[in-house]
Amino acid sequence: MITTSSAVPHDTPRSRHMVICGDDGLARRLAVELDAVCGETVTVVLPSRHHEHGGEIDALHQDPSSGIELFVAARPDEQALRAAGVEQAVALALTYGDDQTNMMAALLARSINPSVRLVIRMYHRERGRHLEQLLDRAVLARRNRPNASPHDAPPFDLPLDTSTTVLSDADTAVPELVAAAALGHGHTLQVAGKVFRGVVRPAGTPPHTADLATLAVFSGADRHDPRSEDSAETPGDGGTQLLPDTVTAYNSQFTHGRLMLEEVTADRTLEAPSASRGIGGWLRERLTHLPWKVFVSREMTSVFGVLAAVVALLSLATYAAVDGIPLWKAVYLPLLDIFTMGDPATGEPRARKFLQLIAGFTGIAILPLVVAATINATGAFRAASINHLPADGLRDHIVLVGLGKVGTRVLVRLRSAHHRVVAVERDPQARGVAVARELGVPLILEDATGPRALELARIGQSASLLVLTSDDSANLDIVMAAREANSDVRAVMRLYDDDFAATVSLTLRASYPDAVTRSRSVSALASPAFAAAMMGRHVVGVMPVERGVLLFTTVDVAGHPALEGFSVHEAFARNEWRVLAVGAAVSGTPVASPSDTLGGQDLSDRSGFDWRPPHGRVLRAGDRVVLATTRRGLDILTRGAPTAPDAA
Numbered sequence: 331m332i333t334t335s336s337a338v339p340h341d342t343p344r345s346r347h348m349v350i351c352g353d354d355g356l357a358r359r360l361a362v363e364l365d366a367v368c369g370e371t372v373t374v375v376l377p378s379r380h381h382e383h384g385g386e387i388d389a390l391h392q393d394p395s396s397g398i399e400l401f402v403a404a405r406p407d408e409q410a411l412r413a414a415g416v417e418q419a420v421a422l423a424l425t426y427g428d429d430q431t432n433m434m435a436a437l438l439a440r441s442i443n444p445s446v447r448l449v450i451r452m453y454h455r456e457r458g459r460h461l462e463q464l465l466d467r468a469v470l471a472r473r474n475r476p477n478a479s480p481h482d483a484p485p486f487d488l489p490l491d492t493s494t495t496v497l498s499d500a501d502t503a504v505p506e507l508v509a510a511a512a513l514g515h516g517h518t519l520q521v522a523g524k525v526f527r528g529v530v531r532p533a534g535t536p537p538h539t540a541d542l543a544t545l546a547v548f549s550g551a552d553r554h555d556p557r558s559e560d561s562a563e564t565p566g567d568g569g570t571q572l573l574p575d576t577v578t579a580y581n582s583q584f585t586h587g588r589l590m591l592e593e594v595t596a597d598r599t600l601e602a603p604s605a606s607r608g609i610g611g612w613l614r615e616r617l618t619h620l621p622w623k624v625f626v627s628r629e630m631t632s633v634f635g636v637l638a639a640v641v642a643l644l645s646l647a648t649y650a651a652v653d654g655i656p657l658w659k660a661v662y663l664p665l666l667d668i669f670t671m672g673d674p675a676t677g678e679p680r681a682r683k684f685l686q687l688i689a690g691f692t693g694i695a696i697l698p699l700v701v702a703a704t705i706n707a708t709g710a711f712r713a714a715s716i717n718h719l720p721a722d723g724l725r726d727h728i729v730l731v732g733l734g735k736v737g738t739r740v741l742v743r744l745r746s747a748h749h750r751v752v753a754v755e756r757d758p759q760a761r762g763v764a765v766a767r768e769l770g771v772p773l774i775l776e777d778a779t780g781p782r783a784l785e786l787a788r789i790g791q792s793a794s795l796l797v798l799t800s801d802d803s804a805n806l807d808i809v810m811a812a813r814e815a816n817s818d819v820r821a822v823m824r825l826y827d828d829d830f831a832a833t834v835s836l837t838l839r840a841s842y843p844d845a846v847t848r849s850r851s852v853s854a855l856a857s858p859a860f861a862a863a864m865m866g867r868h869v870v871g872v873m874p875v876e877r878g879v880l881l882f883t884t885v886d887v888a889g890h891p892a893l894e895g896f897s898v899h900e901a902f903a904r905n906e907w908r909v910l911a912v913g914a915a916v917s918g919t920p921v922a923s924p925s926d927t928l929g930g931q932d933l934s935d936r937s938g939f940d941w942r943p944p945h946g947r948v949l950r951a952g953d954r955v956v957l958a959t960t961r962r963g964l965d966i967l968t969r970g971a972p973t974a975p976d977a978a
Contacts, residue, residue, distance in 0.1 A: 348864055349414050351375040351406045351435060352425030353384045355826050355853035356451065356499055356860065360423060361387060363861040363961075365397050370865075373399040373414050375406060406435035411442055421447040421864040429454055433461055436494075440465050448494045449863040453735055458496035465494040495863040499856035504739045506855055506874035510822040510848050511728050511744070511796040528873050529592045533585050538592065542941060543908060544579035545958060546589040546875045547571045570876050572960050575904045589875060591910070591958070593941065633703040637696055641665060644689050651681035664689045668696070717786070720752045720772035725791040727752055731778045731808055732798035733762025736824070736852055740798065745769050752787040754778045778808045784815060794820040802826055806834060809847070813838070818845055825849040855879065858961050865964070870956075881959050885967060886915045888951035892967065899945035901955075906963030912947060913939035915954035 348364055350357050353376045364370040379388045379402060391400045403410035406424070416422055422439050424432040429452050436450050448465060452458035509528075528545060529538075548570050571578065582588060641664055649660035668689050678686075720727070727750035730741055737753075738761050744751050753766045756777040766773045776783040778797075789795065795812050797805045805823045812819055821838070825831040831849035838847040858879050873880045887893045893901050898909050939956060949955065959967065 347371045347373070347415055347419050348421045348423070349373045349375065349411075349416055349419045350423045350425065351411075351414075352423070352451075353377055353381060353387065354425060354427060355383055355851070356856055357423075357425045358383045358387050358390070359853045359857040360425065360860050360864075361390060361398050363857050364864065365390070371397050371399075373401055373419075375401050375403055375410055375414050377404055378402065406431065406438070408438050408442065411435065411439055416446060417443050419443065419446050421449065423449040423451075423860060423864055425451045425860070427451075429457060433457075436461065436465060445493075447864065449860055450494070450496045451499060451860070452496050453498055453500060455498070455501075458498070462494045462496045497856070497859055497863060499852055499860075500736045500739045502859050503736060503850070503852040503855040503874075504743055507736070507740050507796065507798070507822065507824075507850055508743045508747075510850060511730075511740075511794045511820070527592045528875075529590050531583070531588045531590055533583070533587055535583070535588075537583070538590070540592045541590045542593055543591045543910060543958065544574060544588055545572070545591050545873070545880055547574045547578060547582045548587040548589070548876075570878065571905060572875060572878055572880060573903075573905050573908050573958060573963070575902070633696075633699050637668075637700060640692050640696065641668065644668075644685060644692075648685055651685060652679060668692060717775055718767070718771070718773040719786060720788055724750065724752070724772075724788055726750070726793040727788070727791075728794045728796060729754065729784070729787045729789055729792045729812075730796045730798070731755075731805075732800075732824075733760045733766060734798070734800065735761060737798040738762035738765055740796065741766060741769070741771065745771065752792070754783050754787055779804055779811070784808070784812055789819065790816045792816065792819055794822070797821070797823040799824070802830060809838070813842055813845070817842055820846045822848045822850060824852060826851050826853065850874075858964075861961075862964055879961065881961070881964050882910075883957055883959060883964065883967075885955055885957060887949045887953040887955060888915065890967075893949050893955065894951060896949055897945065898943050898947045898949065901949055903963060903966070905960060906966060907957050907959040909943070909949070909955050910958055911939040911941045911956040912943045912949065913954050913956075915952055 348370050350361055350364075350372060352374075357374060361372050361374050364372045374387050374391075376384045376387060378384050379400070387398070388400060390396050390398045401410065401414045403413070406426075411422075416439050422443075424435050424439075426432050426435075432450050432452060436448055439446055439448060450458065450461065452461070526542070529541075530548075531538075574582070579588065641661065644664035645657075645661040648663055649655060649657060652660070664685070728744060729752050730737060730744070731754045733741065733753055733755040737755075741751060741753060741762055742765065752772045752774065753762070754774045754776065755763055755766075756775065757763075758775055763773065763775070772787075774783050774786045776786070778784060778799075789812050795809065797808050799805055799808075802825050805825060809821045809823050812821060823834075825834065831851065835847055835849050838845075855874050858881055862881055862883065870882050870884060873882070885893065892903070893909075898912065902908050957963075957967070
């Protein structure tokens with residue numbers, strides 16, 4: 331939930347117009363962020379006031395202190411975009427859950443307003459990259475015209491890399507969800523060609539040589555102290571302090587946990603296991619994991635044991651009653667009789683005829699039991715074959731519930747880091763089911779709110795539980811059931827409503843004081859990055875810290891009142907931003923995103939960032955800096971407000 335402490339007063343002039351198309355949780359949070367925190371005029375295009383989160387957005391519109399306007403249109407077609415004011419808009423965010431709808435709307439918007447800043451939500455990474463390149467060509471063509479207006483690019487905007495930004499709410503939220511579930515593993519991110527990791531240092535831990543900066547000071551002795559659940563962007567709020575000053579960071583190392591930014595010498599991200607195992611490997615894996623043990627169940631063993639005993643008795647009697655009969659035939663004939671396969675003993679001795687009648691009546695009595703047991707075992711085999719049950723000895727694994735858009739990305743990230751995972755999903759057609767099978771992850775295709783699913787996933791022996799379904803109530807039910815089975819399991823659940831999430835966390839913490847319980851909202855984790863992109867900042871990394879977030883962005887120093895002319899030491903705003911690196915701003919050269927390369931060369935290498943700049947280094951025009959900022963700090967930097975830096 332956006333706090334009102336940093337909200338923009340209602341009487342603040344609102345000169346820029348921004349448009350949001352969508353009606354889900356991300357659209358709502360983004361509208362609140364831009365309106366209340368950034369002070370922008372926002373128009374939200376809704377398919378309906380009653381579907382999804384349309385009612386909540388409509389309530390924001392009805393609030394007298396809100397600057398949010400509404401426009402209802404079934405589709406984001408040209409007429410709807412023009413009516414919403416895209417022609418005059420500075421930025422347009424497309425947050426529909428369907429990639430194709432967002433693509434079509436983005437192409438229309440670029441034709442209506444070639445200079446509008448586009449922020450597009452897309453799940454498909456490769457498609458998003460191609461779309462970003464396509465749409466930016468229009469901006470390049472416009473700016474390269476001889477009569478291009480100098481006002482095409484707002485102050486402090488980077489010339490190329492902020493025109494079109496394709497983001498994924500799933501990718502933005504996944505690192506925090508993975509870090510929250512995988513105890514002891516910090517969040518890794520790439521900024522300007524280098525790899526960094528957020529590492530939690532408990533109280534009393536000495537500094538490491540690889541530490542670059544203190545990103546946060548927790549209110550407790552370590553991150554998992556219950557008092558450190560809520561992040562505070564201002565001192566005195568009683569929670570985790572983001573971007574503290576040097577004195578606070580130094581003094582707190584003896585009594586409080588700290589989040590440090592650590593430089594990693596090489597990218598240690600591990601790739602997901604290869605799916606190209608060949609037909610033979612795939613067949614061996616499937617045969618190995620088939621539930622053959624259903625055919626040796628107690629029911630099957632009892633029925634076929636009785637049948638074997640009857641055959642043995644009749645065979646012995648036949649062998650004793652019929653002179654000269656070989657042993658094999660003494661066994662063969664009772665079997666024919668039991669299964670009524672036709673070999674009447676008309677010319678045989680009376681004892682043989684008598685035994686044949688007994689075998690026939692025995693067959694009539696026992697065959698239905700054999701058929702029933704076989705059918706039951708076959709059905710159980712078929713049902714169990716759909717599931718890929720974990721090994722009996724599996725322990726200290728992560729149980730992941732929900733294989734939708736977010737759950738699939740979380741699963742891949744966990745497996746790429748070689749975590750042991752058991753997945754639970756009730757929909758066989760869910761996005762991540764095929765991915766789980768390809769990765770060889772144990773899979774339970776059952777409703778996790780039922781009594782069996784968590785038991786099959788061995789929740790009692792697991793270390794962590796990550797619940798990512800889209801139903802808040804179901805997620806809470808699953809966590810409470812898991813707590814009954816394993817009171818020590820580390821539980822992380824996806825909850826949209828912040829007030830509900832806070833209440834749940836407090837209640838579970840009080841009931842299970844020794845267990846770790848965390849709640850996370852995907853839209854809350856993603857909205858700061860979307861808002862920053864709409865405001866014209868190139869966010870190259872996002873690091874959630876408890877219920878707050880740190881953004882890593884690049885800014886040109888030239889003309890910036892809070893940076894130019896100040897030293898690195900002076901250009902620090904406590905709890906708002908910190909300069910991490912200084913490099914040269916190359917005119918017309920975009921700052922690379924974490925994975926962008928051109929001709930095999932990382933574009934960011936051209937700027938030569940110094941990640942340990944001297945505190946006395948004065949920032950001048952021609953410099954470009956990498957900053958770690960809070961949401962409020964990014965808002966100040968974006969608006970270019972003259973703010974006196976608070977030196978560390």
